[in-house]
Amino acid sequence: MNAPDILEEPPVQLYEKRKSVFPQAVDGTFRRLKWAVMAVTLAIYYVTPWIRWDRGPYAPDQAVLVDLANRRFFMFGIEIWPQEFYYIVGLLVMAGVGLFLVTSAVGRAWCGYACPQTVWTDLFQHVERFIDGDRNAQIKLQRAPWGPRKIARRLVKWSVWLVIAFATGGAWIFYFADAPTLAQDFVTGDAAFIAYATVGILTATTFIFGGFLREQVCIYMCPWPRIQSAMLDEKSLIVTYKDWRGEPRARGMKKPRGPDELFGDCIDCMKCVSVCPTGVDIREGPQIGCITCALCIDACDKVMDQIGRPRGLIDYATLEGQELEREGKPAPSPLKMLLRPRTIFYFAIWAGIGLAMLFAVGTRSRIDISAVQERNPPYVQLADGTVRNDFTIKISNMQTRPRKMEVGLVGLEDGVFWQRGGSRQLAGRILTADVPADSVKALNVFVAGTSPEQGRQDFAFSVRALDSEGGADSVQVHFSGPEETR
Amino acid sequence: MAENKRIDEPTGTETVGHEWDGIEELDTPMPRWWLWTLYATIIWGIGYTVIYPAWPGITGYTKGVIGWSSEQEFRDEVAAATERRAPVLRALAATPIERLPEDSRLLQFAIVGGESAFKQYCVQCHGSGAAGAKGYPNLNDDEWLWGGDIKAIEFTLVHGIRNPDHDETRFSMMPAFGRDGIFSSQEIADVANYVRAISGQDTAGDSARRGSELYAQQCVACHGVDGKGDREQGAPNLTDAIWLYGGDTETIRETLYGSRYGVMPRFGERLDPVTIKMLAAYVHSLGGGERYVEVAADPEVEVDERP
Numbered sequence: 001m002n003a004p005d006i007l008e009e010p011p012v013q014l015y016e017k018r019k020s021v022f023p024q025a026v027d028g029t030f031r032r033l034k035w036a037v038m039a040v041t042l043a044i045y046y047v048t049p050w051i052r053w054d055r056g057p058y059a060p061d062q063a064v065l066v067d068l069a070n071r072r073f074f075m076f077g078i079e080i081w082p083q084e085f086y087y088i089v090g091l092l093v094m095a096g097v098g099l100f101l102v103t104s105a106v107g108r109a110w111c112g113y114a115c116p117q118t119v120w121t122d123l124f125q126h127v128e129r130f131i132d133g134d135r136n137a138q139i140k141l142q143r144a145p146w147g148p149r150k151i152a153r154r155l156v157k158w159s160v161w162l163v164i165a166f167a168t169g170g171a172w173i174f175y176f177a178d179a180p181t182l183a184q185d186f187v188t189g190d191a192a193f194i195a196y197a198t199v200g201i202l203t204a205t206t207f208i209f210g211g212f213l214r215e216q217v218c219i220y221m222c223p224w225p226r227i228q229s230a231m232l233d234e235k236s237l238i239v240t241y242k243d244w245r246g247e248p249r250a251r252g253m254k255k256p257r258g259p260d261e262l263f264g265d266c267i268d269c270m271k272c273v274s275v276c277p278t279g280v281d282i283r284e285g286p287q288i289g290c291i292t293c294a295l296c297i298d299a300c301d302k303v304m305d306q307i308g309r310p311r312g313l314i315d316y317a318t319l320e321g322q323e324l325e326r327e328g329k330p331a332p333s334p335l336k337m338l339l340r341p342r343t344i345f346y347f348a349i350w351a352g353i354g355l356a357m358l359f360a361v362g363t364r365s366r367i368d369i370s371a372v373q374e375r376n377p378p379y380v381q382l383a384d385g386t387v388r389n390d391f392t393i394k395i396s397n398m399q400t401r402p403r404k405m406e407v408g409l410v411g412l413e414d415g416v417f418w419q420r421g422g423s424r425q426l427a428g429r430i431l432t433a434d435v436p437a438d439s440v441k442a443l444n445v446f447v448a449g450t451s452p453e454q455g456r457q458d459f460a461f462s463v464r465a466l467d468s469e470g471g472a473d474s475v476q477v478h479f480s481g482p483e484e485t486r
Numbered sequence: 487m488a489e490n491k492r493i494d495e496p497t498g499t500e501t502v503g504h505e506w507d508g509i510e511e512l513d514t515p516m517p518r519w520w521l522w523t524l525y526a527t528i529i530w531g532i533g534y535t536v537i538y539p540a541w542p543g544i545t546g547y548t549k550g551v552i553g554w555s556s557e558q559e560f561r562d563e564v565a566a567a568t569e570r571r572a573p574v575l576r577a578l579a580a581t582p583i584e585r586l587p588e589d590s591r592l593l594q595f596a597i598v599g600g601e602s603a604f605k606q607y608c609v610q611c612h613g614s615g616a617a618g619a620k621g622y623p624n625l626n627d628d629e630w631l632w633g634g635d636i637k638a639i640e641f642t643l644v645h646g647i648r649n650p651d652h653d654e655t656r657f658s659m660m661p662a663f664g665r666d667g668i669f670s671s672q673e674i675a676d677v678a679n680y681v682r683a684i685s686g687q688d689t690a691g692d693s694a695r696r697g698s699e700l701y702a703q704q705c706v707a708c709h710g711v712d713g714k715g716d717r718e719q720g721a722p723n724l725t726d727a728i729w730l731y732g733g734d735t736e737t738i739r740e741t742l743y744g745s746r747y748g749v750m751p752r753f754g755e756r757l758d759p760v761t762i763k764m765l766a767a768y769v770h771s772l773g774g775g776e777r778y779v780e781v782a783a784d785p786e787v788e789v790d791e792r793p
Contacts, residue, residue: 374615376613376614376615376617377613377615377617377624377626380617380624380626380627380773380774381624381627381727381728382627382628382727382728383627383628383629383723383726383727383728384726384727385686385726385727388626388627388773390626390773420771420773421590421593421771424628446773
């Protein structure tokens with residue numbers, strides 16, 4: 001045995017068990033901001049599918065509807081067809097760039113206030129506090145052996161969590177179908193299986209993520225913290241412990257300091273740690289676990305008020321500003337930090353995409369025509385010496401009302417066309433079609449040209465609406481004759 | 487070697503007992519979850535072979551306790567589809583073929599059904615796009631040997647063309663003018679030149695003028711004085727641009743010398759009347775169909791699956 005026996009210590013544990021976090025209740029400016037953001041985001045999530053929007057008799061009246069079954073996306077006055085999916089892509093790109101903008105300006109504000117994981121975890125923690133009591137009571141209950149009282153409390157807590165989780169999953173499906181109808185069908189058991197499956201899965205994920213995984217989702221599962229960490233720089237506003245002011249820490253309350261006092265402002269009361277929803281110690285500096293919810297600022301400010309020291313030992317600050325303050329110079333104002341090339345650049349990209357999309361939506365055509373030539377056979381020799389080509393034309397009426405449209409031939413001077421089921425005697429260079437609301441109409445047409453020896457000829461089908469609003473489109477196709485196949 | 491097994495201190499795991507130049511291998515046990523997943527799949531597999539057909543034997547295979555088979559599932563689906571189509575098929579059976587174009591929905595069903603049947607029974611000669619080939623008519627065009635309205639097409643389908651063992655079949659026979667010694671080869675050339683002239687492919691010369699006299703003697707009975715043919719006898723129009731065998735001088739001479747004798751099987755005894763109606767509707771819809779009935783309602787609306 002030549003294996004060197006270098007390790008004398010006990011086996012290395014590669015797995016660290018989660019340390020439970022019991023955040024303490026706190027009140028203050030940022031806590032109130034969090035309440036407000038929670039109220040707004042939850043209201044948006046739950047109320048949006050129930051807003052009605054009149055689109056006339058031919059389209060759903062739900063303001064925001066992702067109609068997967070019929071492949072339509074409705075958002076207030078805008079209707080998007082599958083081939084216009086680039087608008088959704090544009091929105092996603094805007095969301096991405098917007099996150100870059102927010103992160104470089106105010107750090108992980110998304111994580112701290114608006115992320116669903118944060119909002120629902122916060123909600124679940126409030127429920128927990130309401131049932132089990134605040135931090136100390138929760139720790140005590142956690143350590144207590146299982147007994148009737150603990151079981152009862154746990155069951156009550158989990159039940160409330162489950163109700164919230166169910167409401168969360170339940171609200172999601174209303175974005176994909178008419179909300180009042182689906183709600184009724186869901187209760188009576190008539191809804192589609194996928195609706196129940198979706199609610200089931202989202203109920204489970206909400207319950208588990210919000211109730212049990214919590215900060216582990218942010219630290220281990222979510223890619224955003226990594227990306228956002230890379231986007232922060234020394235000019236980003238982040239929650240910062242001013243160590244130049246706080247260190248060295250004093251233990252407990254102490255007398256007002258004299259000029260030769262050696263202690264800093266931090267009295268090591270651990271308030272900042274106990275209120276933290278992810279259980280980090282902000283005094284160790286910026287770290288992946290910090291979602292910059294700023295609750296430690298609220299907690300610390302209160303303590304600073306009590307011991308008669310100025311607020312802001314923990315504060316939103318930039319690393320660059322801290323370097324200046326450490327040297328006794330004033331830090332630049334936060335507003336000044338917001339307006340810097342990097343944020344302005346992000347904002348310009350973000351606004352540019354937004355304006356381009358608004359322009360595109362405002363000027364887009366709601367009529368579309370496409371044509372496919374029948375390739376089998378590519379042409380038909382007719383008795384009178386002319387040649388016929390067959391086409392399938394598809395006219396899209398993307399308006400939510402039926403429209404009368406006129407299809408015509410452009411080019412192919414001698415050509416006439418007629419619809420399958422019609423007759424060549426009735427052929428002409430235009431034909432009219434009633435296109436139903438919000439749908440595609442297919443027309444099989446026969447086009448006969450009188451000069452077969454010319455071989456391939458380019459021409460186009462055009463379509464225009466015959467009502468006052470108008471609108472037109474055309475599609476280039478070609479006419480095949482015997483010459484090219486010889 | 488096995489006696490060299492030992493517990494590795496840092497990890498607390500047993501080694502496999504082998505040693506190569508001081509390198510040993512840990513005998514780390516399977517992760518529990520993995521092992522239990524394996525056991526679960528084994529149990530699942532056993533259950534599956536009990537419930538579903540699985541084990542091959544000498545004369546057959548185990549049928550499984552619930553008696554499922556993919557063949558039966560297929561049959562059930564076909565039966566269900568037939569059941570769904572039954573009302574339309576009954577309506578088709580009850581509608582005379584010439585009344586079919588008046589019901590646009592029924593006609594549309596018939597065209598789609600006919601397209602499917604065409605792919606099975608007709609493509610061998612007429613081609614998948616119904617464009618035909620030399621000797622096999624193109625069904626997309628507007629020339630019909632035996633008539634191009636929907637009823638005539640149905641008749642051709644039912645009775646076939648030149649079926650000697652069937653009385654009602656469409657029948658005619660052009661003489662083989664050369665082989666049977668009716669025309670000399672010079673005369674054949676003259677008639678061919680005349681046909682080229684009346685179809686507008688050549689200007690008439692002396693030969694064609696000689697041919698016109700022969701035509702008047704031998705050909706007018708079927709192809710008519712003006713050469714426009716006769717559908718009663720399946721005699722093609724010689725003045726138009728469509729040629730079943732070819733309109734060049736050589737091919738026309740060949741046709742005159744040895745005649746032509748195109749046949750089509752009769753489907754009246756092979757297919758049910760509804761399928762034949764559907765086939766007639768499909769062929770009629772290909773663009774050359776005659777005597778169209780203008781229908782008010784438009785059957786071709788595709789509503790993109792919106793209910």
